[in-house]
Amino acid sequence: MDPEALNDLVQTGGAAIVAAMVTDAWQAARVRTVRLFQRGGRDPQEIEAQLDRSVARVTREGTEAARVDQVTRWRDDLEDLLSESPEVSNDLRALVREVKAQLPPVQQQWVQHITASAGGATSQGVMFGNIINHSDSPSETAATGSGAGSAAEDRQGRRA
Numbered sequence: 445m446d447p448e449a450l451n452d453l454v455q456t457g458g459a460a461i462v463a464a465m466v467t468d469a470w471q472a473a474r475v476r477t478v479r480l481f482q483r484g485g486r487d488p489q490e491i492e493a494q495l496d497r498s499v500a501r502v503t504r505e506g507t508e509a510a511r512v513d514q515v516t517r518w519r520d521d522l523e524d525l526l527s528e529s530p531e532v533s534n535d536l537r538a539l540v541r542e543v544k545a546q547l548p549p550v551q552q553q554w555v556q557h558i559t560a561s562a563g564g565a566t567s568q569g570v571m572f573g574n575i576i577n578h579s580d581s582p583s584e585t586a587a588t589g590s591g592a593g594s595a596a597e598d599r600q601g602r603r604a
Contacts, residue, residue: 445533450526457536458519460543462511465499469546476539481521484529494521 445453464473474495481491498514526533 445526445530450523453533453536453540454519454522454526455515456540457522458515458517460540461495461518462498462502462514463547464543465502465514467547469543470499472546473539473543476542480532480535480539481525483532483535484525486525 461473461477464470474492477495478488478491482488498517502510502514504510522536526536
């Protein structure tokens with residue numbers, strides 16, 4: 445798997461796991477996550493304990509920062525898992541699809557703000573949506589990604 449596709453998959457996987465933690469989708473996502481890591485040779489009881497600690501942190505802190513920390517934590521674990529057992533990548537994709545389908549509509553959309561300054565550059569990836577890039581100048585606003593052109597046109601139409 446190429447590095448960019450791997451990064452996109454593990455980021456989306458981590459986000460899906462954490463998004464499910466405080467919803468009715470959690471029990472099914474938890475079972476699928478344990479099974480995924482078990483197929484990769486991990487101890488299911490250890491994974492269950494790690495998931496329980498993550499849920500406790502997300503629930504206790506209830507902040508975006510806590511969720512981001514847990515997404516990063518699970519993204520890293522998923523990256524390690526796929527490096528050791530690339531054959532489970534399709535199982536991870538299936539987990540993401542299943543969790544996404546069970547999430548309430550408001551949690552199916554994720555907004556991420558990335559800022560580059562002093563000539564810096566950013567790298568972005570997207571699954572299940574669009575990337576919309578905005579520059580400092582409104583005249584230079586660009587939209588890219590699947591379906592993003594129509595989203596940009598919709599915004600312009602509403603302004604007119």
